[in-house]
Amino acid sequence: MSFEPKIVGFLCNWCSYTGADLAGTSRIHYAPNVRIIRVMCTARIDPTFVMKALTDGADGVLICGCHPGDCHYSEGNYKMMRRYPLLKQMLADFGIEPARVRLEWVSASEGQRFADVVNDMTQRVRELGPSPVRTALIQDMAER
């Protein structure tokens, strides 16, 4: 059986979660690999969430928020934008491929875009293979 990645998606309530819902009402099909967790704003997303997801077995983490300038809380997505490069740097230092964690802007009217993002990300993570964290953990468990 070929490898199917598990991806956790953190979606902000006002734009991207609604955009994902729109993909649903429009019956736009996309890859089933993303498990969505709703937050009110991408500003809420602590880098520890990303780490937790990766250590719990996720092969990738997708973060979706409102387009810059459109944040329901006016600047929340800018805060996410500021944290993101540091997060990516940290992941790289840990030996986790930066492509496993992705930040995208999806508005409430972009159902198709959400589907495209999910499909694209799933394909990339699939190509990268299982997350090294997961592999390491499994190995660790086996050794114990």
Added chain:
Amino acid sequence: MAIRVNPKLIDELEVYGAEDVQNCYHCGNCSAVCPFSENPYIFPRRPMRNLQMGLEDKLKGSLEPWLCYYCGECSEECPRGAEPGETMMSLRRWLTAKYDFSGISRLFYRSGKIELLAVIGAALLTALGFVLWAVLRGGSIYSYDGPNAFLPAESIHIFDWVLAGVLLVLLLTNCTRMWWFTMGRDKTLNASVGLYLKKLYALPLHFITQKRYAKCEKKRPWAVHLVLMLSYLIMLVLIMFFLAGMSASTIDWRLHVFGYIATVGLLGTTIFALRGRIKKSEPLYAHSHETDWIFLILLIVVAFTGILQHILHRAGLDAAANLVYIIHLMGVVPMLALEVPFSKWSHLAYRPLGMYFSLVRADAVRRVPEEAAQPVIVTQRVVG
């Protein structure tokens, strides 16, 4: 070089019949719907614009008003009620006044009363002149034809030709002025004599068939105008060349046929036009300038008296026929002497000329200088 705007020109054109020109907001619907408007002559919008801005010189040299046949569709389409059709008509009147060197035309157009007075004056003079001449000659009012005829055909014939000659001279000078304003003084125009000759066919073509008019969506105006014009042409030929035959005691059947056809044509179309103007049945009849009325009424009078005198003569009522003949001449002389060079009749020359010149101009502008037309040699690689 910036052209000075003259906002006062519209006021002047109002005298010539332009109404609501300022309402135009240049949506272009008029030019879009016009069947004649095509590159490089786009109208009525361009003339409307030039008029709004008062670009008198440009308007004086424009040919667009003569390319318009007043089907009236532009006025119907206009969302602002700016009456582009009537504006084109008023431009034709204004141009007629401008082409005339004497200033009489301008006088007539600016005041219908003056034209009317001139017409009446000319009519009275004609009557006086002919009656005096007939009396002095010893002609009998009871004699229509023959040696004692009140108005002998041979003399009238000479009179007609002299009149025609004078009018032709006047008309030709005005036409030359038209050429000068629209073509001659334009230094950028590169029109050779050869080009003028090449397009010369357009003159008789448009004159006779008025085929451009047939491009209108409504065919009736074209049909009516064509019949009117051809009838008049037939009548003109008959009078200029067969006057003696027409007033003889026995008339050749061919003259009869043509005469009646022409009369029916003339009377029918002019009465139709008069009725139209009274009832405002078509867009082109919706607005009537004094010159339009005078033109029509004179035509009707002339046509009617023409056939009436013939009928009276055939019925043997020669005195009555002669009287009607005098009235006929009272209509003919002002109609020709005043209308042809100075008023509405002049369009018989200006419009065909306008179309002719427009063809020449369009071609001259399109000409590419010989040097630039070098062929470009391209080497082609054959992909094997």
Added chain:
Amino acid sequence: MEEHKIGVYVCMCGTNIAKVVDCDDVVRTASEQPGVVCAKTYKYMCSNPGQEMIVADIKEQGLDRVVVAACSPRMHEPTFRKALQTAGINPYFLEMANIREQCSWVHDDKQVATEKARALTLGAMRRVANHQPLERMSVEMCPDALVIGGGVCGMTAALELADGGNRVHLVERESTLGGNVARVDLTAPYLDSARDLMSSLVTRVEEHKRVDVLTRSQVSSLEGFVGNFTATVETIWGDSASVSQFKVGNVVVATGYKEFDASRVTYYGYGKLPNVITSFEFEKMLRAGRVQMKDGKLPQYIALIHCVGSRSKEFHTYCSRVCCMTALKYAQEVKSAIPSCYVSDVYIDMHAFGKGHEDFYRRGSEAKTLFLMYGKNDHPVIRKAGPGDDCDMLIEVNEKLSGETIEIPADLVILMVGMEAREDSEAVARLVNISRDKDGWFIESHPKLDPVATTTDGIYIAGACAAPKDIPDSVAQARAAAGRILARTIRGVIDIDAVFAEVTEDKCSGCRICNELCPYSAISYDADKKKSSVISALCKACGACVAGCPSGAIAARHFTDAQIFAQIEGVLA
């Protein structure tokens, strides 16, 4: 970890979910989890019987946490929360798993979809175990209101609020009420007298017993939050000043606009050519009843130039909205004052968007105004005419409707200057805690759906201070803001949403990073205790402070780290 009694309900949604997701399988997986007392499917969970089933199970089986795997929570979260409330437990003990919009409707492989539905449900179950009971708060709402700005907009808002029974403090910077409309003679498109309009408004405002007018005054500070603001107003006349302070529940900002400074446009010669004036200067002439050139002569040619300072890359890119109709108004006023005068109107586009505008434009044409169109970045140039000319100035225009370069005679040129944000708009924005866009106009809560509210609860914006607009729209917004306030003050209290952030004081190190992160200025700092705390009434629960706190001292109610971590574990199980 506490023991819970969790009820799991998997909705089939007719066939919407059941067609793709094996609901029984999900139920089976759920029931195998610890703490699950009951797990069942139902055809339509949101229906009355469906809800009643949940209520009954809660009461009979003592459930204290409920998971509903169904449609999007954006659809039915309130429905099921109400069910929990009916059953007598805290409505926040609910969590929904979205297995329709984000599962059954977007996948076709049954096995894969079911697996995903299981994961999402497990995530919800783990999360809900960490939910805390939350209560909505009510705070008192002061019925009084503050209106900043005494123009047509501010006065309308004040009257509307006062007529509604509330006390209004109307603060105006200048010595008289009236604002910019008081400088105008007639209004377009019906040519009503602005004087009549304003005098009736001003009289009503000054005589209204519930409106307290403070002219020559400015608001120097505004503290507090919605329903509980404290405003401090400074009044200066001559050398003396006085300060007053009062409580208000809501604020309407109606500070208006200022006109663009025409001297910035060098090619129009404003300030150098004596007969080039601005629209407001022309209004002064009209109000005085004398249209004349600088030397007192009657002008024979008048030209109006649109978009001075607007729609240009050099100055402001936006359209100032009112100038086109105002120019037409001037054309018609000139024609009635001086019938022999020729009026040229030099414009880019004619914006005749409103009621009666298109007819007004037509009347402008019928009045024989000559309309000349210039290109946006190809402006006309004004120069003095020569001694032989019959006019004072000549305007050269690359006229687009004709394609010609023309020269227009003009004895008087009226520049239609645009609207600009006032110089004090930045100070006002900071004062009331709202934001401005790149052109300096105040930003509304939503440009389409919420044009008078702002991101700061209790602060409303109305009129030209939010964007260029004409009198009808300013008045509409004034009434809208007043209406919004009246709707709230009528209840006497204001509900604060239960979901907000909270600081655990012990953990707070006083670094104040959170203070800056909050877009709503909802975090206050106690300088004595050296601790930050969240003003729950102002907090919108975005979570920016939560993620930013280095000490982990702030928690987001209903979106705590524990809850989200549990959800992550659940979806990946």
